[in-house]
Amino acid sequence: MNVGLLLPIARVFAILSLVSIGGVNAVLPEIRRQVVDVQGWMNDATFANLFAISHVAPGPNIIMVSLIGFQLAGLAGLLIATLAIMLPSCWLAFIAGRVVTRWSDQRWIRLLKEGLVPVALGLILASGISMMRTADQDPPAIAISLATAAVVVFSRRNPLWALAAGTCAYVVALRFGLLYHP
Amino acid sequence: MNTSGGQQKLEEVLSRTVSKRELFFGFLKIGLLGFGGVAPWARHVIIEERRWLTEKEFAEILGIGQILPGPNTMNAAVMIGDRFQGVSGVLLCLLGQMAMPLVIVTSLAVVYERFAAVAEVKAAVTGAAAGAAGLVMGTALKMARNIKLTPLALLVGSIAFVAIGVLAWPLVAVVSVLVPLSVAAAALERRA
Numbered sequence: 001m002n003v004g005l006l007l008p009i010a011r012v013f014a015i016l017s018l019v020s021i022g023g024v025n026a027v028l029p030e031i032r033r034q035v036v037d038v039q040g041w042m043n044d045a046t047f048a049n050l051f052a053i054s055h056v057a058p059g060p061n062i063i064m065v066s067l068i069g070f071q072l073a074g075l076a077g078l079l080i081a082t083l084a085i086m087l088p089s090c091w092l093a094f095i096a097g098r099v100v101t102r103w104s105d106q107r108w109i110r111l112l113k114e115g116l117v118p119v120a121l122g123l124i125l126a127s128g129i130s131m132m133r134t135a136d137q138d139p140p141a142i143a144i145s146l147a148t149a150a151v152v153v154f155s156r157r158n159p160l161w162a163l164a165a166g167t168c169a170y171v172v173a174l175r176f177g178l179l180y181h182p
Numbered sequence: 183m184n185t186s187g188g189q190q191k192l193e194e195v196l197s198r199t200v201s202k203r204e205l206f207f208g209f210l211k212i213g214l215l216g217f218g219g220v221a222p223w224a225r226h227v228i229i230e231e232r233r234w235l236t237e238k239e240f241a242e243i244l245g246i247g248q249i250l251p252g253p254n255t256m257n258a259a260v261m262i263g264d265r266f267q268g269v270s271g272v273l274l275c276l277l278g279q280m281a282m283p284l285v286i287v288t289s290l291a292v293v294y295e296r297f298a299a300v301a302e303v304k305a306a307v308t309g310a311a312a313g314a315a316g317l318v319m320g321t322a323l324k325m326a327r328n329i330k331l332t333p334l335a336l337l338v339g340s341i342a343f344v345a346i347g348v349l350a351w352p353l354v355a356v357v358s359v360l361v362p363l364s365v366a367a368a369a370l371e372r373r374a
Contacts, residue, residue, distance in 0.1 A: 059283020
Protein backbone atom coordinates (compact mmCIF):
# COMPACT_ATOMS: atom_id res chain seq x y z
CA MET A 1 0.00 0.00 0.00
CA ASN A 2 1.25 3.40 -0.94
CA VAL A 3 0.59 5.79 1.98
CA GLY A 4 2.25 8.73 0.23
CA LEU A 5 -0.50 8.63 -2.40
CA LEU A 6 -3.38 9.12 0.03
CA LEU A 7 -3.03 12.87 0.39
CA PRO A 8 -2.87 13.61 -3.36
CA ILE A 9 -5.81 11.22 -3.91
CA ALA A 10 -7.85 13.11 -1.33
CA ARG A 11 -6.93 16.49 -2.83
CA VAL A 12 -7.64 15.59 -6.47
CA PHE A 13 -11.06 14.05 -5.80
CA ALA A 14 -12.21 16.60 -3.22
CA ILE A 15 -11.73 19.34 -5.82
CA LEU A 16 -13.50 17.27 -8.49
CA SER A 17 -16.39 16.71 -6.06
CA LEU A 18 -17.04 20.46 -5.89
CA VAL A 19 -17.18 20.94 -9.65
CA SER A 20 -19.07 17.76 -10.57
CA ILE A 21 -22.38 19.40 -11.47
CA GLY A 22 -24.34 16.70 -13.27
CA GLY A 23 -22.54 13.91 -11.47
CA VAL A 24 -19.39 12.02 -12.28
CA ASN A 25 -20.24 11.49 -15.95
CA ALA A 26 -19.98 15.25 -16.46
CA VAL A 27 -16.44 15.37 -15.07
CA LEU A 28 -15.27 12.05 -16.50
CA PRO A 29 -12.92 13.71 -19.02
CA GLU A 30 -11.38 15.76 -16.20
CA ILE A 31 -10.98 12.66 -14.01
CA ARG A 32 -9.14 10.94 -16.86
CA ARG A 33 -6.93 14.00 -17.41
CA GLN A 34 -6.01 14.19 -13.72
CA VAL A 35 -5.45 10.47 -13.17
CA VAL A 36 -3.66 9.67 -16.44
CA ASP A 37 -2.05 12.90 -17.72
CA VAL A 38 -1.44 15.15 -14.71
CA GLN A 39 -0.71 12.69 -11.89
CA GLY A 40 0.45 9.79 -14.09
CA TRP A 41 -1.17 7.28 -11.74
CA MET A 42 -2.17 4.83 -14.52
CA ASN A 43 -2.27 4.47 -18.30
CA ASP A 44 -5.32 4.85 -20.56
CA ALA A 45 -5.92 1.10 -20.85
CA THR A 46 -6.12 0.64 -17.07
CA PHE A 47 -8.40 3.65 -16.79
CA ALA A 48 -10.73 2.26 -19.47
CA ASN A 49 -10.82 -1.09 -17.65
CA LEU A 50 -11.78 0.53 -14.35
CA PHE A 51 -14.46 2.52 -16.17
CA ALA A 52 -15.95 -0.66 -17.65
CA ILE A 53 -15.90 -2.51 -14.32
CA SER A 54 -17.55 0.33 -12.43
CA HIS A 55 -20.36 0.40 -14.99
CA VAL A 56 -21.17 -3.27 -14.51
CA ALA A 57 -21.51 -2.78 -10.75
CA PRO A 58 -24.66 -1.24 -9.25
CA GLY A 59 -24.71 2.03 -7.35
CA PRO A 60 -23.93 5.71 -7.88
CA ASN A 61 -21.39 6.28 -10.65
CA ILE A 62 -18.89 7.77 -8.17
CA ILE A 63 -17.85 4.19 -7.36
CA MET A 64 -15.63 4.67 -10.40
CA VAL A 65 -13.59 7.03 -8.21
CA SER A 66 -13.62 4.55 -5.31
CA LEU A 67 -12.23 1.93 -7.68
CA ILE A 68 -9.42 4.25 -8.80
CA GLY A 69 -8.50 4.71 -5.11
CA PHE A 70 -8.59 0.93 -4.62
CA GLN A 71 -6.33 0.38 -7.62
CA LEU A 72 -3.82 2.98 -6.37
CA ALA A 73 -3.64 2.27 -2.64
CA GLY A 74 -5.78 -0.72 -1.66
CA LEU A 75 -8.55 -0.41 0.91
CA ALA A 76 -7.15 2.79 2.40
CA GLY A 77 -7.16 4.32 -1.08
CA LEU A 78 -10.73 3.14 -1.62
CA LEU A 79 -11.84 4.77 1.60
CA ILE A 80 -9.99 8.06 1.05
CA ALA A 81 -11.09 8.43 -2.59
CA THR A 82 -14.72 7.65 -1.69
CA LEU A 83 -14.80 10.14 1.19
CA ALA A 84 -13.02 12.81 -0.88
CA ILE A 85 -15.50 12.60 -3.77
CA MET A 86 -18.53 12.41 -1.43
CA LEU A 87 -17.93 14.83 1.43
CA PRO A 88 -17.76 18.22 -0.32
CA SER A 89 -20.80 17.69 -2.57
CA CYS A 90 -22.85 15.97 0.16
CA TRP A 91 -22.07 18.83 2.52
CA LEU A 92 -23.37 21.32 -0.04
CA ALA A 93 -26.50 19.22 -0.61
CA PHE A 94 -27.10 19.14 3.14
CA ILE A 95 -26.93 22.93 3.39
CA ALA A 96 -29.04 23.42 0.26
CA GLY A 97 -31.66 20.99 1.57
CA ARG A 98 -31.87 22.86 4.88
CA VAL A 99 -32.14 26.23 3.12
CA VAL A 100 -34.95 24.98 0.87
CA THR A 101 -36.85 23.47 3.82
CA ARG A 102 -36.33 26.55 6.01
CA TRP A 103 -37.77 28.91 3.39
CA SER A 104 -40.16 26.47 1.76
CA ASP A 105 -43.12 28.79 2.32
CA GLN A 106 -41.47 31.52 0.26
CA ARG A 107 -42.87 32.00 -3.22
CA TRP A 108 -39.49 31.97 -4.95
CA ILE A 109 -38.46 28.67 -3.36
CA ARG A 110 -41.75 27.10 -4.45
CA LEU A 111 -41.24 28.39 -7.98
CA LEU A 112 -37.61 27.23 -8.04
CA LYS A 113 -38.62 23.73 -6.96
CA GLU A 114 -41.39 23.65 -9.52
CA GLY A 115 -39.12 24.96 -12.26
CA LEU A 116 -36.47 22.33 -11.55
CA VAL A 117 -38.85 19.40 -12.04
CA PRO A 118 -39.15 19.45 -15.87
CA VAL A 119 -35.42 20.13 -16.24
CA ALA A 120 -34.58 17.14 -14.05
CA LEU A 121 -36.99 14.89 -15.98
CA GLY A 122 -35.58 16.02 -19.34
CA LEU A 123 -32.05 15.30 -18.13
CA ILE A 124 -32.96 11.82 -16.85
CA LEU A 125 -34.52 10.99 -20.22
CA ALA A 126 -31.41 12.36 -21.94
CA SER A 127 -29.11 10.15 -19.87
CA GLY A 128 -31.29 7.15 -20.82
CA ILE A 129 -30.83 8.00 -24.51
CA SER A 130 -27.07 8.40 -24.21
CA MET A 131 -26.84 5.10 -22.31
CA MET A 132 -28.86 3.53 -25.12
CA ARG A 133 -26.50 4.96 -27.72
CA THR A 134 -23.52 3.39 -25.93
CA ALA A 135 -25.13 0.02 -25.23
CA ASP A 136 -27.32 -0.63 -28.25
CA GLN A 137 -25.19 -1.74 -31.17
CA ASP A 138 -27.77 -4.06 -32.79
CA PRO A 139 -31.56 -4.61 -33.13
CA PRO A 140 -31.87 -7.12 -30.22
CA ALA A 141 -30.29 -4.60 -27.82
CA ILE A 142 -32.55 -1.78 -29.06
CA ALA A 143 -35.57 -4.05 -28.63
CA ILE A 144 -34.50 -4.86 -25.06
CA SER A 145 -34.13 -1.15 -24.21
CA LEU A 146 -37.56 -0.27 -25.60
CA ALA A 147 -39.27 -3.26 -23.99
CA THR A 148 -37.72 -2.46 -20.59
CA ALA A 149 -38.83 1.18 -20.87
CA ALA A 150 -42.38 0.01 -21.69
CA VAL A 151 -42.47 -2.33 -18.67
CA VAL A 152 -41.38 0.50 -16.37
CA VAL A 153 -44.01 2.90 -17.75
CA PHE A 154 -46.94 0.48 -17.74
CA SER A 155 -46.30 -1.70 -14.68
CA ARG A 156 -45.60 -1.19 -10.99
CA ARG A 157 -43.71 -4.45 -10.74
CA ASN A 158 -40.07 -4.43 -9.61
CA PRO A 159 -38.10 -3.54 -12.78
CA LEU A 160 -35.44 -6.08 -11.81
CA TRP A 161 -37.57 -8.71 -13.60
CA ALA A 162 -37.43 -6.74 -16.84
CA LEU A 163 -33.70 -6.23 -16.45
CA ALA A 164 -33.09 -9.95 -15.79
CA ALA A 165 -35.30 -10.94 -18.75
CA GLY A 166 -33.43 -8.55 -21.04
CA THR A 167 -30.06 -9.92 -19.94
CA CYS A 168 -31.18 -13.52 -20.57
CA ALA A 169 -32.73 -12.56 -23.92
CA TYR A 170 -29.45 -11.07 -25.12
CA VAL A 171 -27.45 -14.16 -24.11
CA VAL A 172 -30.03 -16.30 -25.98
CA ALA A 173 -29.72 -13.99 -29.00
CA LEU A 174 -25.97 -14.59 -28.93
CA ARG A 175 -26.53 -18.36 -28.84
CA PHE A 176 -28.79 -18.24 -31.89
CA GLY A 177 -26.36 -16.04 -33.78
CA LEU A 178 -28.59 -12.97 -33.92
CA LEU A 179 -25.86 -10.50 -32.91
CA TYR A 180 -23.59 -8.48 -35.15
CA HIS A 181 -20.91 -8.28 -32.51
CA PRO A 182 -20.64 -11.62 -30.74
CA MET B 183 -53.16 5.74 -7.98
CA ASN B 184 -49.99 6.17 -6.00
CA THR B 185 -49.49 9.71 -7.19
CA SER B 186 -50.87 13.17 -6.62
CA GLY B 187 -54.35 11.63 -6.37
CA GLY B 188 -56.31 14.00 -4.17
CA GLN B 189 -55.51 16.08 -1.14
CA GLN B 190 -56.14 13.33 1.36
CA LYS B 191 -53.56 11.06 -0.19
CA LEU B 192 -51.05 13.88 -0.30
CA GLU B 193 -51.44 14.67 3.39
CA GLU B 194 -51.10 11.03 4.24
CA VAL B 195 -47.71 10.94 2.55
CA LEU B 196 -46.61 14.31 3.97
CA SER B 197 -47.22 13.23 7.55
CA ARG B 198 -45.32 10.02 7.03
CA THR B 199 -42.41 9.27 9.36
CA VAL B 200 -39.60 6.99 8.29
CA SER B 201 -37.41 5.32 10.92
CA LYS B 202 -33.61 5.17 10.82
CA ARG B 203 -33.80 1.45 10.24
CA GLU B 204 -36.16 1.89 7.30
CA LEU B 205 -33.92 4.58 5.79
CA PHE B 206 -30.81 2.43 6.02
CA PHE B 207 -32.39 -0.71 4.59
CA GLY B 208 -34.29 1.24 1.95
CA PHE B 209 -31.09 2.81 0.65
CA LEU B 210 -29.18 -0.45 1.01
CA LYS B 211 -31.71 -1.93 -1.40
CA ILE B 212 -31.48 1.08 -3.74
CA GLY B 213 -27.69 0.74 -3.84
CA LEU B 214 -27.79 -3.01 -4.35
CA LEU B 215 -30.33 -2.81 -7.18
CA GLY B 216 -28.84 0.31 -8.74
CA PHE B 217 -27.60 -1.19 -11.99
CA GLY B 218 -27.19 1.37 -14.74
CA GLY B 219 -27.89 4.34 -12.50
CA VAL B 220 -29.56 4.79 -9.16
CA ALA B 221 -32.46 7.13 -10.02
CA PRO B 222 -34.90 4.47 -11.38
CA TRP B 223 -34.37 2.26 -8.35
CA ALA B 224 -34.55 5.14 -5.91
CA ARG B 225 -37.89 6.07 -7.46
CA HIS B 226 -39.15 2.48 -7.38
CA VAL B 227 -38.26 1.91 -3.72
CA ILE B 228 -39.14 5.37 -2.38
CA ILE B 229 -42.40 5.94 -4.27
CA GLU B 230 -43.91 2.68 -5.46
CA GLU B 231 -42.68 0.29 -2.78
CA ARG B 232 -42.44 2.29 0.48
CA ARG B 233 -44.35 5.53 -0.27
CA TRP B 234 -42.01 7.81 1.63
CA LEU B 235 -42.62 10.71 -0.79
CA THR B 236 -45.03 11.71 -3.53
CA GLU B 237 -43.92 11.63 -7.16
CA LYS B 238 -43.77 15.45 -7.17
CA GLU B 239 -41.75 15.73 -3.94
CA PHE B 240 -39.28 13.16 -5.23
CA ALA B 241 -38.93 14.98 -8.56
CA GLU B 242 -38.33 18.28 -6.73
CA ILE B 243 -35.61 16.73 -4.57
CA LEU B 244 -33.97 15.20 -7.65
CA GLY B 245 -34.23 18.59 -9.35
CA ILE B 246 -32.40 20.34 -6.52
CA GLY B 247 -29.85 17.50 -6.49
CA GLN B 248 -29.35 18.03 -10.21
CA ILE B 249 -28.13 21.63 -10.03
CA LEU B 250 -25.71 20.91 -7.17
CA PRO B 251 -22.34 19.24 -7.68
CA GLY B 252 -22.28 15.49 -7.12
CA PRO B 253 -24.60 12.73 -8.38
CA ASN B 254 -28.25 13.88 -8.18
CA THR B 255 -29.28 10.68 -6.42
CA MET B 256 -26.58 11.06 -3.79
CA ASN B 257 -27.70 14.63 -3.12
CA ALA B 258 -31.26 13.31 -2.94
CA ALA B 259 -30.17 10.70 -0.38
CA VAL B 260 -28.68 13.48 1.76
CA MET B 261 -31.86 15.57 1.61
CA ILE B 262 -34.20 12.63 2.20
CA GLY B 263 -32.12 11.40 5.16
CA ASP B 264 -32.10 14.87 6.69
CA ARG B 265 -35.84 15.32 6.16
CA PHE B 266 -36.81 12.17 8.05
CA GLN B 267 -34.03 11.68 10.63
CA GLY B 268 -31.65 14.66 10.60
CA VAL B 269 -27.89 14.21 10.46
CA SER B 270 -27.91 10.55 11.50
CA GLY B 271 -30.48 9.92 8.75
CA VAL B 272 -28.09 11.46 6.21
CA LEU B 273 -25.24 9.21 7.34
CA LEU B 274 -27.43 6.10 7.29
CA CYS B 275 -28.74 6.84 3.79
CA LEU B 276 -25.24 7.43 2.41
CA LEU B 277 -23.79 4.36 4.12
CA GLY B 278 -26.72 2.26 2.93
CA GLN B 279 -26.41 3.49 -0.64
CA MET B 280 -22.65 2.96 -0.89
CA ALA B 281 -22.12 -0.28 1.09
CA MET B 282 -23.10 -2.94 -1.44
CA PRO B 283 -21.82 -1.15 -4.57
CA LEU B 284 -18.37 -0.80 -2.99
CA VAL B 285 -18.22 -4.48 -2.05
CA ILE B 286 -19.43 -5.51 -5.50
CA VAL B 287 -17.15 -3.22 -7.52
CA THR B 288 -14.00 -4.30 -5.67
CA SER B 289 -14.95 -7.97 -6.03
CA LEU B 290 -15.56 -7.43 -9.75
CA ALA B 291 -12.18 -5.72 -10.11
CA VAL B 292 -10.53 -8.77 -8.58
CA VAL B 293 -12.22 -11.33 -10.90
CA TYR B 294 -12.63 -9.16 -14.02
CA GLU B 295 -9.54 -10.33 -15.92
CA ARG B 296 -10.64 -13.94 -15.75
CA PHE B 297 -14.18 -13.52 -17.11
CA ALA B 298 -14.03 -10.54 -19.45
CA ALA B 299 -13.10 -12.78 -22.41
CA VAL B 300 -16.09 -15.16 -22.12
CA ALA B 301 -18.61 -14.35 -24.89
CA GLU B 302 -21.67 -15.11 -22.74
CA VAL B 303 -20.42 -12.81 -19.98
CA LYS B 304 -19.90 -10.03 -22.52
CA ALA B 305 -23.39 -10.60 -23.94
CA ALA B 306 -24.95 -10.57 -20.48
CA VAL B 307 -23.23 -7.28 -19.68
CA THR B 308 -24.45 -5.75 -22.96
CA GLY B 309 -27.97 -7.06 -22.38
CA ALA B 310 -28.04 -5.62 -18.89
CA ALA B 311 -26.73 -2.28 -20.17
CA ALA B 312 -29.44 -2.17 -22.86
CA GLY B 313 -32.07 -2.94 -20.23
CA ALA B 314 -30.67 -0.31 -17.87
CA ALA B 315 -30.94 2.33 -20.62
CA GLY B 316 -34.60 1.42 -21.06
CA LEU B 317 -35.09 1.52 -17.31
CA VAL B 318 -33.81 5.09 -17.09
CA MET B 319 -35.95 6.28 -20.02
CA GLY B 320 -39.05 4.51 -18.74
CA THR B 321 -38.59 6.11 -15.32
CA ALA B 322 -38.38 9.62 -16.76
CA LEU B 323 -41.48 9.04 -18.92
CA LYS B 324 -43.44 7.57 -16.03
CA MET B 325 -42.57 10.47 -13.73
CA ALA B 326 -43.55 12.97 -16.43
CA ARG B 327 -46.89 11.20 -16.89
CA ASN B 328 -47.65 10.95 -13.16
CA ILE B 329 -46.76 14.56 -12.36
CA LYS B 330 -49.02 15.89 -15.14
CA LEU B 331 -46.67 18.58 -16.36
CA THR B 332 -48.18 21.83 -17.62
CA PRO B 333 -47.66 22.58 -21.35
CA LEU B 334 -44.82 25.03 -20.64
CA ALA B 335 -43.12 22.57 -18.26
CA LEU B 336 -43.44 19.89 -20.92
CA LEU B 337 -41.75 22.23 -23.38
CA VAL B 338 -38.89 22.95 -20.94
CA GLY B 339 -38.43 19.22 -20.27
CA SER B 340 -38.33 18.50 -24.02
CA ILE B 341 -35.76 21.24 -24.60
CA ALA B 342 -33.57 19.82 -21.79
CA PHE B 343 -33.86 16.37 -23.34
CA VAL B 344 -32.99 17.49 -26.88
CA ALA B 345 -30.14 19.79 -25.79
CA ILE B 346 -28.38 17.15 -23.69
CA GLY B 347 -29.58 13.83 -25.10
CA VAL B 348 -29.62 14.63 -28.83
CA LEU B 349 -27.35 17.64 -29.37
CA ALA B 350 -24.92 16.78 -26.51
CA TRP B 351 -24.54 20.42 -25.46
CA PRO B 352 -22.55 21.15 -22.27
CA LEU B 353 -24.66 20.43 -19.20
CA VAL B 354 -23.75 23.42 -17.06
CA ALA B 355 -24.59 25.90 -19.83
CA VAL B 356 -27.90 24.21 -20.63
CA VAL B 357 -28.94 24.04 -16.97
CA SER B 358 -28.00 27.65 -16.21
CA VAL B 359 -30.12 28.88 -19.14
CA LEU B 360 -33.06 26.51 -18.70
CA VAL B 361 -33.60 26.74 -14.93
CA PRO B 362 -34.33 30.50 -14.89
CA LEU B 363 -36.59 30.08 -17.95
CA SER B 364 -38.38 27.19 -16.28
CA VAL B 365 -38.88 29.15 -13.05
CA ALA B 366 -40.25 32.07 -15.08
CA ALA B 367 -42.59 29.67 -16.88
CA ALA B 368 -43.79 28.27 -13.55
CA ALA B 369 -44.45 31.83 -12.31
CA LEU B 370 -46.39 32.67 -15.49
CA GLU B 371 -48.57 29.58 -15.23
CA ARG B 372 -49.27 30.19 -11.55
CA ARG B 373 -50.59 33.63 -12.42
CA ALA B 374 -52.68 32.47 -15.38
